[in-house]
Each structure stands twice: as structure tokens, then as C-alpha cells.
Amino acid sequence: MDEKNGEKRKPSNAVIRRLPKYYRYLQELVARETMRISSHELAAALGFTASQVRQDLNCFGGFGQQGYGYNVANLRDEIASILGLDDRQGAVLIGAGNLGRALLGNFDFQDCGFVMLAAFDINEKIIGQEINGISVFPMEMLDDYSKRYHPAVAVLTLPPSAVGDIVDHLSELGYSGVWNFTNRDIHLSNTTLEVENVHFADSLMALRYRVK
């Protein structure tokens, strides 16, 4: 049904959501110099079923060999390539408050396929600062900067009240995606902008259920 570039079937959203978990675990295994892993071992480590692991990885042609398992480094590289992690795109951050600073200071954008280029804020006290090598520019410079450097993604770490129609504007500026930490869901229909909403609340509510 879902053909992409006439290649393999497009993987489901659920499969895509699991790939980063495989990737992170395989990274760990590479660091520990583990060479091979079976689908059973992968499944046990990640809390998936072995048949789910085999099905997931079959979506991409299947890298395992019967009775041998997967070559850890190869599988990690294949998943990185599927996700696009080895082809880094530019990103900017909008809103350099505490959360923005935490991301600039500690989050590894490169490992996720992005290069953080610049941050923007409206706060005079923050503008001009450099956080982990990233300069904070005044918000008015966003348009010029975007037209010049064509970042693919904007990280939104500004308060929900400040979001306004920034998303439509980012779409006009040619952005491809938004990583949305504003705690306000962004649903778009008339644009090609991809939105990834991060909701801390969903995670904490799930924990609340479990600590009953």
C-alpha cells in the first residue's frame, strides 16, 4: 500500500518509535564491545517480544542470520541510516529559558541527527550569551538567520503563551519540523511541517498509575 520511492513498505509509526530504543541499546553494546546479539536477547533487554524484534527489523530488509543473530555494529549503523542520524540537519532553539538552556547545555543533538546552530530569545539579559558554544540572538533576527542558513528544525522551548502563530511563520520560513516543548499540542493540517510534541505530563501520569 504505502510505497516510498518504490522501495520497501513504509514502516509504521509504532516501528519508527521503537527504532531509537534499538539504536540507543545497540550503542551501549558497541561501547561494551559486544559483537552479536540474538533477537531474544534484544527483546529481553528492551521489553519487546522476540517476534516483534524480528518483524521490526524485517521491515528494513532484516539484518539477522538464522542461528547467528545480529551483528551489533552493523545493525546500529543500519538503524542510524534509516533514521537519518548520519545525515545531520541544522536546528535552532527558540526560547533560551531554563528548559532551553538545559537542552543546549546537556543534550546531544548530534547523536540525534542534528547540528544546533543558534538560539533566539526576547529577553535582553539572555541575548548575547553563549551557552555551550551556541549564541543567543534576538528574536527579530530569526527571519534573516533562517533565510540565510536554512535550518530544518526549530526547537520550541518558549512558554505556551508566547507561541502565538509562530508555527505558521516557521512553515513560511521553510522549516521542515518543530520539536515542541511548549506543552501545548500543535496540530497542523495545511502545512508540510512535521511536529513532534513532547509531553512530560503523559510520562508522569503513566508513572502515577504504576505507583498506586
Add this chain to the structure above:
Amino acid sequence: MDEKNGEKRKPSNAVIRRLPKYYRYLQELVARETMRISSHELAAALGFTASQVRQDLNCFGGFGQQGYGYNVANLRDEIASILGLDDRQGAVLIGAGNLGRALLGNFDFQDCGFVMLAAFDINEKIIGQEINGISVFPMEMLDDYSKRYHPAVAVLTLPPSAVGDIVDHLSELGYSGVWNFTNRDIHLSNTTLEVENVHFADSLMALRYRVK
């Protein structure tokens, strides 16, 4: 198979993961004074299928009526009750750096079924501060504080290098759960501590795939 207190079947982890999304959307509808919603409308708004919505909500006895749909406020209250949001438990935050401060300052713990009680840090400059009404105590006071006030959950917003064996210690202190932002997966086998790992990277990698 999975009986809990001899009542209904225990919902799957996937269902539990979807409940906060229903809850947040129903909150929005209540705010907009929407009275009823059909499973089709709920499904369309949340990106689920209508049969998935009906199945999910049937896990809890099914609150809908054929041809009428769901009463928005009732359904929200039922989901809040299932998740335990109306029975708030105590929480503390460990590590009041940028991310910790962002959560203390802007995140609504009450809406997720918790009351934030106190924060702890090792940094002399941060200790003694008050962030959004929450005091930052020295890390050495964690044990006494925990034994006295019995918080249920610890929010870990400290650097991965500082985690050490804090999780085992929290388990000994009687904590029931950990909301883990350290970017290092915590897997436990010999404790009853519930761990909710938050991985920003999983979310950004999924976005990277979509902006190809």
C-alpha cells in the same frame, strides 16, 4: 489472566500510555464547554482508530452509550480516577539545575497526581533558594526528609555521572517510583521501585526520520 483485586482485567501498558492523551484532550474539551463526544471524534482528534478508542475505554467498563457518545466531563473524571490523578502523592526533585528549575517553575505536578514537596542539590549556590515556592535543601538532608515526609516519587534531574547508586538508596528510603530524566536508562530487577525513563533523544530521532 491478569486479575487485579478480582476486578476487571489489568489494562495493557499500551492502554495506560494512551490514557493521559485522552485525559489531556478531554480537559481541553471541558474548558471549551463541549458536553459530548463520539468515539469517532475522539479517535480523529488523537490519531487513534475509533475501534481502538472503544476498546481502550471498554477496558474500564466503557462509559459510552450507543448513538450518544461519551459524556466529556464524566469520561475525564473516570480516566483521572483510573490514573490516580485525584489522589495526589508527594514528590521531591533531586538536582535543581536548569532542567530541574524548568520543571519546578513551569510543570504542573498537581495535574499529574503529585504534590511537589522539596528539591535537593549539592550546589551551595542553589541550596537555600526557593523556586516557585519549593525550597532547595542540601542533598545530605534527603534521608531525614524522606523518612519524615514519605514522598512517593523522586524526580531525577541530575547529571548521569551523579546518579551512582542513588536509585537503590531511594528504594531503601521507601520511595515507590522514580521519574528519570538523567538520560541513562534505569533497569531494576530486585526492587519494587517503578521507573519511568524520559528520553528526549527518542523523540528527536523520530522527528529526524520524518523530516527527511
